[in-house]
Amino acid sequence: MTGALANPRLLRALLPPVSLILLLAVIFTIQPRAMSYLGLNLMLNLALPIALATIAQLCVIAVNDLDLSIGAFVSLVACIGATILPENPALGLAALAGCIAVYAALGALIHWRNLPAIVVTLGMSFVWLGAAVLLLPSPGGSAPAWLSAVVKLRTPAIPFAILASALLALLVHLFLMRSSLGVVLRGAGGNPQAVRRAGWSLLKTKMAMYALCGFFGCLSGLCLVGLTTSADANIALRYTLLSIAGVILGGGEFTGGRVSPIGAVIGALTLTLAGSLLTFLRISPDWQIGAQGAILILVLALRALVNRTERRAA
Amino acid sequence: MLNRNATILSAALLALPLAGAAQADTSDKTIALSNNYAGNSWRQAMLKSWETITAKAVADGVVQSAEAFTTAENQATEQAAQIQNMILQGYSAIVINSASPTALNGAVKEACDAGIIVVSFDGIVTEPCAWRVAVDFKKMGSGQLDYLAQRYPDGGNLLEIRGLAGTSVDTEIHEGIAAGVSAHPNFKVVSEVQGDWTQTVAQKSVAGVLPSLPEVVGVVTQGGDGFGAAEAFKAAGRPTPTIILGNRDDELRWWKEQKDANGYETMSVSIAPGVSTLAFWVAQQILDGQEVPKDLVVPFLSIDQAGLEKALENTEAGGVANVEYSLDDAKKVIEAAKAGG
Numbered sequence: 001m002t003g004a005l006a007n008p009r010l011l012r013a014l015l016p017p018v019s020l021i022l023l024l025a026v027i028f029t030i031q032p033r034a035m036s037y038l039g040l041n042l043m044l045n046l047a048l049p050i051a052l053a054t055i056a057q058l059c060v061i062a063v064n065d066l067d068l069s070i071g072a073f074v075s076l077v078a079c080i081g082a083t084i085l086p087e088n089p090a091l092g093l094a095a096l097a098g099c100i101a102v103y104a105a106l107g108a109l110i111h112w113r114n115l116p117a118i119v120v121t122l123g124m125s126f127v128w129l130g131a132a133v134l135l136l137p138s139p140g141g142s143a144p145a146w147l148s149a150v151v152k153l154r155t156p157a158i159p160f161a162i163l164a165s166a167l168l169a170l171l172v173h174l175f176l177m178r179s180s181l182g183v184v185l186r187g188a189g190g191n192p193q194a195v196r197r198a199g200w201s202l203l204k205t206k207m208a209m210y211a212l213c214g215f216f217g218c219l220s221g222l223c224l225v226g227l228t229t230s231a232d233a234n235i236a237l238r239y240t241l242l243s244i245a246g247v248i249l250g251g252g253e254f255t256g257g258r259v260s261p262i263g264a265v266i267g268a269l270t271l272t273l274a275g276s277l278l279t280f281l282r283i284s285p286d287w288q289i290g291a292q293g294a295i296l297i298l299v300l301a302l303r304a305l306v307n308r309t310e311r312r313a314a
Numbered sequence: 315m316l317n318r319n320a321t322i323l324s325a326a327l328l329a330l331p332l333a334g335a336a337q338a339d340t341s342d343k344t345i346a347l348s349n350n351y352a353g354n355s356w357r358q359a360m361l362k363s364w365e366t367i368t369a370k371a372v373a374d375g376v377v378q379s380a381e382a383f384t385t386a387e388n389q390a391t392e393q394a395a396q397i398q399n400m401i402l403q404g405y406s407a408i409v410i411n412s413a414s415p416t417a418l419n420g421a422v423k424e425a426c427d428a429g430i431i432v433v434s435f436d437g438i439v440t441e442p443c444a445w446r447v448a449v450d451f452k453k454m455g456s457g458q459l460d461y462l463a464q465r466y467p468d469g470g471n472l473l474e475i476r477g478l479a480g481t482s483v484d485t486e487i488h489e490g491i492a493a494g495v496s497a498h499p500n501f502k503v504v505s506e507v508q509g510d511w512t513q514t515v516a517q518k519s520v521a522g523v524l525p526s527l528p529e530v531v532g533v534v535t536q537g538g539d540g541f542g543a544a545e546a547f548k549a550a551g552r553p554t555p556t557i558i559l560g561n562r563d564d565e566l567r568w569w570k571e572q573k574d575a576n577g578y579e580t581m582s583v584s585i586a587p588g589v590s591t592l593a594f595w596v597a598q599q600i601l602d603g604q605e606v607p608k609d610l611v612v613p614f615l616s617i618d619q620a621g622l623e624k625a626l627e628n629t630e631a632g633g634v635a636n637v638e639y640s641l642d643d644a645k646k647v648i649e650a651a652k653a654g655g
Contacts, residue, residue: 043402228394228417276399289386292386
């Protein structure tokens, strides 16, 4: 027994929450006003759609693929949410269901033809973006009132964004990490051979994971449009990279089906807060991108250290 | 004479306490600029003007601080988060050049609810609680036709260069040009090409249609595309029509060369990047308790044949012709809006 520090697995799990707490501590010191219900709500409410997009990305990363279209897809969903959904809820929901079906079909296509997911999803990102521009050629539309009411819900004591993020992390964790179906789904990324030999259909697992990605992408888009109240075809393009960074920050790996839903949600919150911190520090805009990158590199460097101890322990 | 001096003096005395009161009211206020993009000469000039004017205003004690923030990437979600952070920092007013007219509405509403004055300019927001310092792009389009009609009373063919597709600015300038053409029916737009407000793109597009283009008397543009069009005409060996320019440094220098060589005449029109300073003064006036209509219109900066040399002197290499606005200019704009609305 050399304590928790020597246990790489624990260390790996601890890294995301510790980074988040450190970041929060710095923010609270610099800007004490942030340490309030309103403050946390303002800083974190835009984190919820990012957390949802990160979970969507996690589903695809879990099966060793990468989704470069999630940002464009979330934008499209936001546009559907601001145009079709308020006027014709049934048609709007059908359109969203259709989008999820397309995602499942993508999973099937990638598996069948053994195509690189990066290429297929990069191509799809233009399709989603094109559809969004067709739907909403110039920024506008308005989110249905119920949607805005849901995402702007003022829950007692703890801001809605935190409650919803916690719930999201917990549910996905229970499903993906604790249920037997979740184990099979992750197995498609970890050890596809074994999963196939055990009699599971790799095609179905891949389709299921892509459909899940589409589902969470839809939630992300709806949540986003509820917050902004109207949409823009380019509204969420940034989410593609943010979601990948969130998954990796949260302790996931690009290969091997190694992901952590709780870590990913925390990773998304960390990324959002890093932006706030830079604003509070009044860092000149010229340096902001660099500073954001530096925070990422710092956390990932820590991860690399953890990985090394992990290997040594193994 | 004495009497006149006395009048001026008493006017100054009358004005003094007023100015003093205005300063006292906002001297503890903080104003932040939320800007979505800084990657071209226009935006750089805009930020520089903001800095010049606000630094002086802070030194004079008009406001306590006026910082500028630019988002790292030109993304509405990032800017929304930036505005939410500004609410937390407790600014009295936020001046916004927005990435999207609608996607920031949620954040802007939150700022208004927190009692913060929000003034948007150039890239305006549609949220009703915010003020808008908008540009009458339609008039910028129709004004070009008015100029051409005066130059060519008999009318003629025109080539139109459009801006970035799908943006509201492009649509509005285009509608203005269309309105101008219907007001001067002896003109006819014979071809429309995409210029994306970029000289190189405009040059390529114009070069592409030139072989099939009948003789044109004028080229109507959106700014940042006139020099490219001129180059295309030159390369094709065709006579240069009257190209409306967009205040860019390369366009103005080209105009000067032509003017010196063969007396070439045209006009140049665009929005001065200094409009950020107008928005600053508008925010200051609102904080001061002045009644300000929600929709204000920015005057264009147009350069005519006689004003070319002076404009060139004030334009940096690679930049855009600029003016910085004063408090009085802002008051004039506010008065005009009150009178009009």
